[in-house]
Amino acid sequence: MKKDIQLNRQLKSYFRWPMIYLGFLLILTIIMFYIDTTAGVISAIFFLIGIIVSVLISFVSKRHLLSEIIHYAFTFGSLQTNFLLKFQIPYILIDVDGRIRWFNEAFETIIGEKKVLDKNINALIPPLNAAILPVEEDGVFEKEIEIEDKIYRVVIRHLTTQDAGDYDHVNDNGVIYATYFFDITKETELQKKNEDQKTVVGLLYIDNYEEALQSIEDVRRPLLVALIDRNINKFAKKIDGVVRKFEKDKYMIIFQKKYLKDLHEDKFAILDVIRDINIGNELPVTLSMGLGVNAFSFTQSMDFARVAIDLALGRGGDQAVIKESDKFLFYGGKTRGVETSARVKARIKAYAFRELIEDCEKVIVMGHKVQDLDSLGAAVGIYSCARLLDKPVHIVLNEITSSVKALYDRFQADERYEEDLFIDNMEAVNLVNENTLLVVVDVNRPSYTECEELLDYTQNVVVFDHHRVGAEHIENTVLSYIEPYASSTCEMVTEIIRYISDKVKLRSTEADALFAGITVDTKNFVVKTGVKTFEAAAYLRRNGADVVRVRKLFKNDxxxxxxxxxxxxxxxxxxxxxxxxxxxxxxxxxxxxxxxxxxxxxxxxxxxxxxxxxxxxxxxxxxxxxxxxxxxxxxxxxxxxxxxxxxxxxxxxxxxxxxxxxxxxxxxxxxxxxxx
CATH class of the missing domain: 3.10.310.30 (Diaminopimelate Epimerase; Chain A, domain 1)
Known part of the structure; x- marks a missing residue:
């Protein structure tokens, strides 16, 4: 618009110059008459000639020049129209109702129809309709669509009369939509090819290798190992992967991401294949798999795989976990966790926990929101460990629910326990410092804990839990002991108490609390009980737990x-x-x-x-x-x-x-x- 105004001014000034020259000639003629009459007459003759020339320029040349300009404008407009018509990028103009008001030959080619004028764009291309048109001036809408096996990036731009020109395509309110179709088929194919060729790093662990071997005759053990190796190698070959065994029960696999879709579709059938191996072994062999996807480097892919396999094992094994950035996908996990009678793991965890208590200044214990007897009983068990090692300990408890009130009242009535044994969130936040050991029991999700803020205020976090780990879990722990096969957290804590020191002597109230936690989570020793469950119960009975007193804790109003x-x-x-x-x-x-x-x-x-x-x-x-x-x-x-x-x-x-x-x-x- 500004350029048009500037051009008009230039044209007007061009036709104004002859009049300015005539003014100069008139003044010159008058001066010449004062100086000399003959010279004045000659000057007057030239003035008359100037008037004639000016008239010719104004009325003849002006019309001819304007005619030439108009002819050029029409020629340029026709050129512009032909250019858009032959433009290789499909281009159309649509109105606010989605009707096609103009189109070029390239659009006609991709649609495959001749008569498209005044048709609604939605009838020709279903993904596009009037509802998606940008309302704002100069607004732009982009969308990827598929037409005849080709992918196009559609760009729709809101134009007004000033942008579009005075064309018949523009509707009454002066709005038209210019729509471009950019063919991105090759670009999309290359992106997909690049995505498919990304490297996936996986870790495969046999969950119960030792237990499965022990459940079979000696002569058959090499055959069982060979069958496991064979099936894992067949699985790797099927997805064109490279697999290497780096420990007797651990494998590493690398394959392209395009095969991940096949694994999704068959729901990681390798888990079922390994579980179905049976040559006389009493225990079924189970496999856990952790895959790292869409990482920025091979190192990060391996880190993702490690996090995924830890999560799979923390959920009880016999499943596959895929980690992609901060997203997790889970497959399998159909079977019940198999209890192992080995005590090595519990003993190692107990020794590590003892060192952490000895190195800290104080211990704070918390369970989950709306606590139950397993949560509070486990917290009391941790209190016993800290008391043994002469460390101040506090239990975070905000709400005294009816399920824990009877047990809570027993501790409050017992003078041997400190007045600040139970504290609320505010007191816990004020007590915590860099030398505090925070122990979380019976929960591994930050949002489910009694006081989530405490996880941010301390670097030393220990988790004891028997629930399967989910996508949301407490990270960066200094010690994590999560056993989904365990009947209760109280059972796990009792096992820790047994190995933390030979001098542990539980008070009867503490033994009752732990026994009550086991009882409530096993439904009176009916559900999820194993050898360790009864061993823990026997240990607590020897330390003063009384079944009658525990039964009183379960009374309902x-x-x-x-x-x-x-x-x-x-x-x-x-x-x-x-x-x-x-x-x-x-x-x-x-x-x-x-x-x-x-x-x-x-x-x-x-x-x-x-x-x-x-x-x-x-x-x-x-x-x-x-x-x-x-x-x-x-x-x-x-x-x-x-x-x-x-x-x-x-x-x-x-x-x-x-x-x-x-x-x-x-x-x-x-x-x-x-x-x-």
Whole structure:
């Protein structure tokens, strides 16, 4: 617009110059008449000639010049139109309703139709419609679409009358959309090829190598090892990978990322192949796999693989974990963790834990939010270890729930325990310093801990837990002891106490707390019990644990009992063998009642899995229980929770009870469709 105004001024000044010359001639003629009459007459003659020339320029040349300019403009406009018409990049103009008002030959070629004028763009190219057109002036919209096996990057630009010119293509409100189609097929193919050729680094560990070998005759052991090696090498050959065995039960594999899709589709069938190896071994061989994907370097790929394999082992093994930046994908994990009778690991962890306590200034212990007897009992066990080594210790406890109130009252009434044994979040934050040892028990998710801030305030963090590790877990720990096969965290802590020192002497209240934790998580020694469970119980009995006193810790009040009965009575049967129900949120301890109702529902004939929900201050808490043929841990994990194969839970925020039940049913359907 500014250039047009400048051009008009230049043209006007050009035609104004003759008039300026005539003015000079007139003044010169008058001066000449004063000097000499003859000279004045000659000057007047020249003045008249100047007038004639000026008239000719103004009326003849001006018209001719304007005609030439107009002719050039039309010629240039035609050139411009022909240029766009022959432009190799497909180009169209569409109005606000999505109708095509102009197009070039390249667009006609990619569409394969002759009559496209005034057609709606959505009818020709479904991904494009009037709704996606940019509203803002000079706004731009970009989208990748596929037309006839070719991929195009579509750029739509908002134009006004000033941008588009006074063309018939522009609608009444002066808006038109210029749309370009850039062929990026080759670029996309090269990107895909480059992506497919990225290197994936994987670590494969045999979970129970020693135990499987011990369960078979000596003469058959070499054959079992050979079968494992053969199947892993066949797996590597199938995906064009390179595999190397660097320890008797550990392998490293490298392959291209394009084969990862095949592994996704068959859900890492190698896990089932290894598990199905049976030449007389009593224990099935299980394999864990950790893969590092989309790293920036080979070193980072290996780091990703290590993190993934640690996560797979922390979740109980027999599964594959893929780490991609900060995202994790899980496959497998269908079988129950196999308990090992070896004591080496527990002994090593106990010695390392003792050194950490001795080197610290004080110990702070915390469990998960809304604590239960396993969480508090394990915290009390850690207190016993720290007391033995003469270190100040505090347990973070914000809310005294009905499930732990009886145990809490016993400690409060016992004068042998310090007044500041139990502290809240504020006191814990004020006490912590760089020489503090923070011990987290019965939880490995930062967001589920009693005080998440403490994890940021101390560098020395120890985790003891028996829950399977999820994508969200406490990182950078100085010591982590996570055993999904263990019945409870109290069982693990009891084992640590046995090896931390020969002089450990538990007080009866402490022994009761640990025994109660084991009892509640094993449902009175029925669920998930192993050799170590009964050994831990026997050790606690020798140290003063009393079954009668422990039983008193489990007594419910009448309101809780009625709430549990209501939840069981109102249960809905879903998919023939799954019970879903709601626990009243006004129960004295809805979280505990929810868990009890879930256990109670499994006693009903035909019920293979139970899900009980309750609303606590806007958060939906969900408890899930099952028999072994249904893995509730996988179901809860899809909802952001976790747990064990037969005992799990989840928390849903920003959901109503009805919405939570709906998404639970969708998740159950998805789980059943995927199959076990």
């Amino acid at each position: 009448m309101a809780s009992y009625k709430a549990r009965a209501t939840a069981v009575r109102d249960a809905e049967i879903y998919r023939e063998n799954m019970a879903i129900t709601i626990c009243p949120s006004d129960a004295p301890n809805p979280n505990l009642v929810t868990a009890q109702a879930a256990d109670e529902l499994l006693n009903i004939s035909g019920i293979k899995a139970s899900f009980v929900l309750t609303d606590i201050q806007g958060t939906i808490y969900m408890s899930a229980r099952s028999f072994d043929d249904i893995n509730v841990q996988l179901i809860m994990e899809k909802l952001g929770g976790g747990g064990h194969l037969s005992v799990a839970g989840a928390q849903l925020k920003d959901y109503t009870i009805e919405g939570a039940i709906e998404i639970l049913k969708e998740t159950i359907d998805e789980y059943l469709e995927e199959g076990e």
